[in-house]
Amino acid sequence: MKTNKILKFSLLALSTFCVSSYAQTDKSSQLQEAKKSIAKINLIYFDLYAKNDGSILKLYTQDACLMPPNAPALCGIEALAKDFKDTFAAGTVKGGKFTTTQVYGDGLEYVTEEGSFQIFSANGQQIDSGKYLKLWKKTKEGWKMFRDSFNSNHSQQN
DSSP states (O other), X not given: OHHHHHHHHHHHHHHHHHHHXXXXXXXXXXXXXXXXXXXXXXXXXXXXXXXXXXXXXXXXXXXXXXXXXXSOOEESHHHHHHHHHHHHHHOSOOEEEEEEEEEXXXXXXXXXXXXXXXXXXXXXXXXXXXXXXXXXXXXXXXXXXXXXXXXXXXXXXX
């Protein structure tokens, strides 16, 4: 009887370990998939912006919010479209670069990206740099930006 209990306990422990290992492997692969998607989107983001390509909005969820410094949050695709249009029309920003420093989460539904950015003028001169946090949401179409918060490393000039 004692041997039977030990055997049952051993089998239970082994199955728990196997399920736990599988769950960790699955989460790890989900996070890797999220990181690859984020890297791909970050590479094309400023290309789309430079072309004034409206498909940049497809990189965001319909209920996304852009949270710029010293301003209220801009929520919804219409608000983001207006902001991109106004920024492009101002003519100051013509390109940029995102550098991801960390991605947090399990890759199942949401992940948070931490990074830095550089903004360039039409002649390629860096006009700003800063840091950001982006909350990414997994949708039927893939990973999309759900919340985008950023601020400059430089003091505001008035």
